[in-house]
Amino acid sequence: xxxxxxxxxxxxxxxxxxxxxxxxxxxxxxxxISYIVENSRNINEDVIREAITVIESxxxxxxxxxxxxxxxxxxxxxxxxxxxxxxGTLYMANLGDSRVVLGRHKCSRxxxxxxxxxxxxxxxxxxxxxxxxxxxxxxxxAYPWLYLPQPITQPTVTTKPSLxxxxxxxxDKFLMFAYxxxxxxxxx
Numbered sequence: 427x428x429x430x431x432x433x434x435x436x437x438x439x440x441x442x443x444x445x446x447x448x449x450x451x452x453x454x455x456x457x458x459i460s461y462i463v464e465n466s467r468n469i470n471e472d473v474i475r476e477a478i479t480v481i482e483s484x485x486x487x488x489x490x491x492x493x494x495x496x497x498x499x500x501x502x503x504x505x506x507x508x509x510x511x512x513x514g515t516l517y518m519a520n521l522g523d524s525r526v527v528l529g530r531h532k533c534s535r536x537x538x539x540x541x542x543x544x545x546x547x548x549x550x551x552x553x554x555x556x557x558x559x560x561x562x563x564x565x566x567x568a569y570p571w572l573y574l575p576q577p578i579t580q581p582t583v584t585t586k587p588s589l590x591x592x593x594x595x596x597x598d599k600f601l602m603f604a605y606x607x608x609x610x611x612x613x614x
Contacts, residue, residue, distance in 0.1 A: 432513075436451075437604060445502045446502045446504035449484075454477065454478070458477045458510065475589060478521070478553070500555075501555065506519075506521045506522060507521070507522065508587075517591045521587045521588075525603075529601070551585065558583040559583055561579070
């Protein structure tokens with residue numbers, strides 16, 4: 427998405443189904459834009475964090491409404507990498523195992539610099555995956571490959587993104603936003 431003084435980039439890597447990634451695609455940038463307008467036409471890390479929190483809440487509401495018709499909706503989630511370039515500053519939010527690499531001109535060469543740390547199974551973050559966040563969505567033994575032997579007492583997956591920013595300059599030549607499948611075949 428491109429706007430005045432703004433570029434929005436997102437990588438959504440869904441799992442368990444397409445519902446969460448489609449939901450993010452339809453609603454996340456729209457929510458960020460509405461927060462920018464409400465926030466005196468400015469953006470910061472709090473705006474991005476709040477937009478992600480609201481989108482997670484809306485997706486959980488969708489899960490609540492459809493869980494009886496589609497029980498496996500509780501295991502659908504999405505790892506999401508978001509970038510917003512706003513007036514020369516790149517704001518990044520990561521919920522998963524995607525990565526951002528910057529191509530920077532230095533000493534007559536382009537060097538690659540990883541800008542955001544990807545998460546793995548030991549630091550799980552996603553939108554969706556409600557059965558790992560709230561015990562009311564726990565699956566029963568009818569789904570043995572997803573069954574949790576003990577009910578969760580606290581979320582094992584979080585929606586709190588890792589946030590960072592970078593002021594861009596004329597030596598910054600390109601950015602690569604990609605999900606884990608891409609980075610399995612290429613180094614930075």
